[in-house]
Amino acid sequence: MLGMLNINSVVDILPAMTKLLRTLSAVLALTLVASACGDDSDAGDDASSITVYSGRDQELIEPLLDAFTEATGIDVEAKYDKSANLALLIQTEGDNSPADVFISQSPGALGLLAGEDRLATLDSAITGLVDSGFAASDNTWVGITGRLRVLVYNSELVDPADLPISVLDLVDPKYDGQVAVAPGNGSFQDFVTAMRNELGEDATREWLEGMAANNSPNQPKNSAIVEAVGRGEHAMGLVNHYYNLRALEADPSVVSVNHFFPTNDVGSLVIVTGGAVLESSDAQDAGAQLLEFLLSESAQSDFVTGTQEYPLLPGVAAPEGLPSLEGYTADTINYELLGDGLRGTIELIQESGIEQ
């Protein structure tokens, strides 16, 4: 039987294999050495360097962090992920977290960490930069930008005259199967929490069940709703205001349009993105400086042009073509509830049957 084994092929492959192994082990060794060296240079607890966990996009945040380093001489290392994942990471890391600052897309993740005493109390000079409704009342976090909830619709499928006046009208049977929602998404959950806060548990449950009875199609997130409405897959959808502005920038021929609910409607909630300094941080002052920087006039204008979000620093102009934030009932909403009450909201959403 040995004759069937072709010894030549064994000899052929051997040098190749050895070479491969040698190359790979060299690469591995180099990497280990390189990363070990990297560790040493980071050692020390000086405030000349801070670590930021950012739930906001790198393309947007990185230039701002660079500007911050230039202005203050404080180096910034940044880690980017979804806000919920980073909150989960901070929870798991506990007191050993390397993070000094957490920038979050949604107040929910901030509220959760504040509830677990993971966030440091900020100087009221920083939280006072924004209107009182846009920061945590216990000063554990501060809002940076605002996003408005809207109804995006396909202008080829929907006659503007048929649009609802209030978000509560969407349970009308005439909208059956037409209004897409993202029940698993953070901003939808924040919106439902606000509704619980404003209208109470029963009215919210009734609305959710009405939307479920209306067979509201599900999408995983805001951007998927805007894309699907643009294609004509859904007639309408509940999203944040800037997704459609973004889609139009990418492709001006898209036929999706934002419909704004009246300023006093629960449908037109302002959701803030925010930032906080970690309780476990040993560079809390430098971290607070970064938050202050993000609320400076120039950084706020950069947010406006970069994301078309609302600036929260009074005096900075809102994005062009958008209704002014004044008059919206945003500042009456209790953001603590948006964080702490999120678990209850998720349970309410799951029980309502709106999830398909």
Place this chain on the structure above:
Amino acid sequence: MAGGSTPGPVALKPPIPLLLLALVTGLIFLGPFAYVVWRNIDLGTDFSEVIWTRETWEPLRRSLWLGSTVAVSSAIIGTGLAWLTIRTDIPGRRVWRILAPLPLVIPSFVGASALIAAFATGGLVEEILSPIGITDLPDMKGFRGAWLVLTLFTFPYVYLPVAARFASLSPSLEESARLLGRSPWTVFRTVVVPQSASSIWAGSMLVFLYTISDWGAVERMGYSTLTRDIYSDSLFNPARAMGMSLVLGVVALTVVVAERSLGRRRLEVSVVRSRDPLVVPLGRWKWPAVLGASAVLGNALVGPAAVFGFWSWRGLSASNPTPGLQTDLGDLVTPALNTAETGLITAALAIAVVLPVAWLTARYRSRVGDAANSMIVAGFALPGVVIALSLVFWVLQSPILGSWYQTLPLLILAYVLHFGSQATRAAHVAVGAVPRRLGDAAATLGAGRIRRFFTIELPLMAPGLLAGAGLVMLSTMKELPATRLLSPPGFETLSTEIWSAGERLALAQESLGALVLIALSGMLTWAVVLRRIDNY
């Protein structure tokens, strides 16, 4: 042919160093599982509330249903495609062989998005077909969409090991059967499939485990499996998420153990290298075969690549001035290098780590070997985020390990823990390919253990090991959740770039990233794996 078959494990005592090595490996792989158990205790999970409810059983049922159906369809497609490209005279064999493993590298969230953009109402396909009156395309959401996406992007888990098996399998049995007048189908069914059964099982198992741990496709398609619920509950309802993770881990372990005990009874045929492989003439089946292969790879690779190409081209030709929406190939160079580096190192390390366990289980009857093997394989079924969090937790327990936190070696360890199973299955098959008597003969002639390993056994195992290394490399290159959580600050891979571009709706940059990922993985798979498999 009786002389070519090697009996299964025998009752020899395994060498102590090998046992120790397997024990340590098993303990390391136990980490994520132990974390899940500990968290459940710590959170005081009330199992009567988490496990014995419809809210858990329904997603579990969906996970199992999706996992089984995807495993079956992938087994059929993977085996069929492997046989066509390796054993027949199908036109364009060389091209098929390079393309076939590549769908594995398309991240499921990107693949699902491409499929939706192509087939959904108002999508690209409808735009193309509507002039000829076709507007009602089948709905791709829910189970159907998830099943399709996962089948199209995971069948290489079956294809690669089975193709490697065919490439090194002696054609003599097949030849004899054909000479005796058996029809090609009968030969395929009675000779080819039984000979490669262990590879087909190994691959299907990987498909099953991957499917129940996948988040991207089920999230995008709106099919609520256990893993999807674990992700959505992990922050605000950790007790439920951890309870469900435990359920998922236990289910995976059960399936792995059941498969292994069934696998003992399967026919093992030793692999004998052959310089001139059998080529089955397809005759009048030639063009239907081409059509079938095109249908699979058209949907799994060419279609998505075309969609990505269209969007990239649109972005590159009409540059968008809006910040964040620009399309720039230059931004992808460093991420591409990082992706290649982590993919290669992880693949080599994974093989080195699991080989002792594979050797132990293939050569000896050993409880330690079986237990270690089960731990490695089950690690694949836990969602990436759970693996990552478990490492965060364990590493930060000690100051010494803590200094490795958020460094590249730790990220690579996470990849090895998550994807080691893909190498262990292949390694097991590869060890089975080494005739025992060969080592005995060399030992009689005075060759030392190390020398025997490097001059005889390793070369014989090379094709199987490389197939496993290829799977690990492709999976690592597309991994997202663990990469994002564990990577050093500022460390970007193609996968994180694609995700980040998608989050800011930069469709063109997202597509360009996906194209680069496909091209890079194609080159690496060819250079490192395929080129070195004999007769491939």
